[in-house]
Amino acid sequence: MGRIVRLQTCKHIGPMANSACMAANEAKSIEVADLPLVLALSREKTLAGAAERLGVDLSTVFRRLNALETRLQVRLFDRSTRGYQLTAAGERAASAAERVETELLALDREISGRDQQLSGVLRVTASETLSYAVLPDLLAQFQVAHPLIRVVLTIDNRVMDLSRREADVALRVRRPLDADLFGRKLTGIAWAFYGPRDGATTLRRDGRAFNFARHTVIGWDEPARIIAADWLSANVPPERIGLRANSLVHQLRAAAAGLGIALLPCYLGDADPGVRRISGVLPDLESELWIVTHQDLKNTARIRAFLTVIGDAIAASRRHFEGQG
Numbered sequence: 001m002g003r004i005v006r007l008q009t010c011k012h013i014g015p016m017a018n019s020a021c022m023a024a025n026e027a028k029s030i031e032v033a034d035l036p037l038v039l040a041l042s043r044e045k046t047l048a049g050a051a052e053r054l055g056v057d058l059s060t061v062f063r064r065l066n067a068l069e070t071r072l073q074v075r076l077f078d079r080s081t082r083g084y085q086l087t088a089a090g091e092r093a094a095s096a097a098e099r100v101e102t103e104l105l106a107l108d109r110e111i112s113g114r115d116q117q118l119s120g121v122l123r124v125t126a127s128e129t130l131s132y133a134v135l136p137d138l139l140a141q142f143q144v145a146h147p148l149i150r151v152v153l154t155i156d157n158r159v160m161d162l163s164r165r166e167a168d169v170a171l172r173v174r175r176p177l178d179a180d181l182f183g184r185k186l187t188g189i190a191w192a193f194y195g196p197r198d199g200a201t202t203l204r205r206d207g208r209a210f211n212f213a214r215h216t217v218i219g220w221d222e223p224a225r226i227i228a229a230d231w232l233s234a235n236v237p238p239e240r241i242g243l244r245a246n247s248l249v250h251q252l253r254a255a256a257a258g259l260g261i262a263l264l265p266c267y268l269g270d271a272d273p274g275v276r277r278i279s280g281v282l283p284d285l286e287s288e289l290w291i292v293t294h295q296d297l298k299n300t301a302r303i304r305a306f307l308t309v310i311g312d313a314i315a316a317s318r319r320h321f322e323g324q325g
Helices: 015-027 032-044 047-054 058-072 088-113 128-133 135-145 227-235 248-256 301-316
Strands: 077-080 083-086 120-126 149-155 169-172 181-189 191-196 217-219 241-244 262-265 275-277 287-294
Touching (some): 032 058, 128 135, 128 149, 217 227
Parallel strands (some): 120 149, 217 241
Antiparallel strands (some): 191 262
């Protein structure tokens, strides 16, 4: 694409002066290629964050920003202890950049949504536990069924933005609320306490509450955006927490090693030979598993194939996820 310019005509001057005038006009233009830099820095607030988002080194971002502001003869960002903050001119540039990005992403989804080839790259995002305990076998089945589709799996507990094509398909533990997203509930997810296979005693209740007096509990490194962390914080006395970790997979391995008992999703704990379930399913902690994509992409052949193969396989294992088998 070309440049976004305001064309100014230089009249009634000689050829040399006219060339200088037009060069000055062009020097003050902002180019489409500048927009990703403005967007990245406005969102990340730091040179390091913008560099990571753009896939370049920090010095490149610093150099490009200085060159852009010199060319425009206006400051787009104020430097402060809070990072890089947009100026009034920067706000206008970032707003325009976001409009361009939104239109391009919509065009990309529209074109991709008409793709009926069972081939190409399919970007999937899922949590650490699903990627560890569930997806390897299912992805192997999918690869056999559709060998020309290349799956790229991003393991991340964050909710990635499907509208911005950060992923094509997401496995999420909550219902999608965005009207632009299409989702299918696959199963409920039950939770229970697990301890080492040979060493843990049953976790008993006093009335409706669990009695943790005889147990060391593996907790979360605060803050953690996961329902299990909230439950532990509300129900386990702090002095009973012997280890904190921000990974369910690590908590599983720590429980197997005898470091304490861990509150785990049943599909993770029941499948591991190093631990055993020492409590019933917690009725107040059930979550859900959804497979989600963008409405514009749901009829793309490779995405439809993934929704069917992976979605049907997980739904068929509902009893495993809900702690019943």
